[in-house]
Every structure is written in structure tokens, then in C-alpha cells.
Amino acid sequence: MAPPDDDVLWARDVHYSHGGSPALLGVSLGIQESEIVAVTGPRGCGKTTLLECLSGLLVPSGGEVWFSGMPVHTLTATSRERLRRDKFGWVGDRPHLVPELTAWENAALPLLLTGTGHRAAKRAALDWLERLDVRDCARKRPAALLQAQRQRIAIARALVHKPAVVFADEPTAPLHRADRAQALRTLTSAGRSHGITVVLATHDPEVATLADRTLTLLDGREADSTADPACSLSA
Numbered sequence: 557m558a559p560p561d562d563d564v565l566w567a568r569d570v571h572y573s574h575g576g577s578p579a580l581l582g583v584s585l586g587i588q589e590s591e592i593v594a595v596t597g598p599r600g601c602g603k604t605t606l607l608e609c610l611s612g613l614l615v616p617s618g619g620e621v622w623f624s625g626m627p628v629h630t631l632t633a634t635s636r637e638r639l640r641r642d643k644f645g646w647v648g649d650r651p652h653l654v655p656e657l658t659a660w661e662n663a664a665l666p667l668l669l670t671g672t673g674h675r676a677a678k679r680a681a682l683d684w685l686e687r688l689d690v691r692d693c694a695r696k697r698p699a700a701l702l703q704a705q706r707q708r709i710a711i712a713r714a715l716v717h718k719p720a721v722v723f724a725d726e727p728t729a730p731l732h733r734a735d736r737a738q739a740l741r742t743l744t745s746a747g748r749s750h751g752i753t754v755v756l757a758t759h760d761p762e763v764a765t766l767a768d769r770t771l772t773l774l775d776g777r778e779a780d781s782t783a784d785p786a787c788s789l790s791a
């Protein structure tokens with residue numbers, strides 16, 4: 557079956573097992589361009605595994621994953637790596653920055669790796685650091701920064717190349733409560749203003765309220781799906 561034209565991400569009957577232990581037991585979904593979708597559910601229900609399958613980090617053991625008409629589940633490892641680098645951004649629950657690079661160099665990496673000139677890459681990185689309120693950290697290396705500052709830099713890195721999709725797996729986990737709203741707003745409003753689709757795994761119901769739609773997983777299966785058309789976000 558081919559995915560609908562207007563779905564940027566589409567998955568059908570996705571199964572995945574970690575070394576024989578089942579994590580996804582047939583998840584199907586369609587996500588449209590610019591949509592912000594929260595994937596929620598209790599610990600261990602398969603949120604991270606689903607994001608990893610959708611982003612091509614893992615290849616499902618069964619089912620299909622399509623991105624913009626491209627069958628991700630059939631791509632070679634090299635093509636999936638290129639797809640992730642060029643079209644996707646990833647924010648994890650811990651900021652994995654390159655320790656030898658400064659904050660702005662870390663944020664600019666996706667641009668530098670795809671051949672954008674040094675000056676333009678720096679300008680774009682500084683722009684995102686500014687929006688995330690860590691512009692004054694630009695010249696510091698990760699070891700000199702707080703975990704919350706590092707996470708903001710990781711968010712800037714996920715957005716800097718204006719990817720088609722940002723996958724965010726518990727992105728506010730390392731942030732203090734007061735910092736969470738701003739980081740999330742930046743992520744979601746960047747999604748809306750740049751037409752970036754955001755897939756957000758969280759078990760925080762407050763975070764999920766920022767999404768257009770929630771997909772709830774339970775034991776590797778979809779438990780419920782709700783739409784919230786009244787939800788709106790502004791920068």
C-alpha cells in the first residue's frame with residue numbers, strides 16, 4: 557500500500573524487537589507536514605523505539621516507514637544516515653555535544669557537514685542560540701556549560717538546517733521546570749514558522765498539550781489517538 561501524498565511521515569504495522577524482546581507490536585500512523593505530534597505513554601511503552609524506527613535509526617523487523625514518498629525501511633544504512641543528516645533533526649533526553657567544539661560550532665554542525673560556508677553556518681547557529689537564550693555561551697565548550705545550556709544547544713543543532721522533521725525524545729528532561737516552556741515553545745514555534753514537522757516523545761502530559769495531536773502507546777501498541785484543534789501556539 558502506498559502512503560497518502562500529504563503525509564510527510566507514514567508508518568504501517570511497524571514491529572520492532574530489542575534482542576528478542578518486543579518493543580513495537582504493530583504501530584500505524586500518518587503525520588502531515590508542519591504537524592506537531594506528541595507520542596505519549598508510560599515508561600517502556602515503545603516511544604523511543606518508535607521515534608528511532610520513524611527516523612531510520614532502527615529498521616523495523618516488520619511493517620513499513622515512509623518519509624515524503626520514500627520507503628525508509630528499504631534504504632541502505634548509508635542512505636538512511638544521509639536522510640537523517642539532511643532531512644531530520646534529533647533532540648534526545650541528554651545533549652550529546654562534541655566536546656572539542658564550541659557551542660556555536662556544535663549548533664552549526666548539520667550545516668557545516670552539508671557544505672554550507674563557515675560564515676553562513678555561524679550566522680544561522682548564532683541566530684538559533686539567540687532564540688534559545690544561550691547566545692552568550694557561543695564561544696564556550698560543552699564542559700564549561702550547564703546541562704540545561706547544553707540541551708538548548710542540542711535543540712539549536714536540531715533546527716539549524718531547517719529539517720523536514722525534528723524528532724524530540726523527552727527533550728525537556730535535562731531542563732529545569734522554568735526553562736522547559738521556553739525550550740518547548742522555541743521547538744514548536746520553529747516548527748510552525750518553518751513548516752517543520754515535530755514528533756515529540758514525552759510522558760509529561762503538560763508537554764503533550766503543546767502538540768496538535770497525541771498518539772498514546774501502551775505496551776508497543778497504539779492505545780488512543782486524540783486531536784486537539786483548539787490548541788494553538790505562538791512564539
Ligand SMILES: Nc1ncnc2c1ncn2[C@@H]1O[C@H](COP(=O)(O)OP(=O)(O)OP(=O)(O)O)[C@@H](O)[C@H]1O
Nearest residue numbers: 574577578579598599600601602603604605606759
Ligand atoms: N537497547 C535495548 N535493549 C533491550 N531492550 C530495550 C532496549 N531499548 C528499549 N528496550 C525495551 O523495549 C521496550 C520499549 O522501550 P522504549 O525505550 O522504546 O520505551 P519508552 O516508552 O521510550 O520508555 P521511556 O519512557 O522509559 O523512555 C521496553 O520494554 C524497553 O525495556
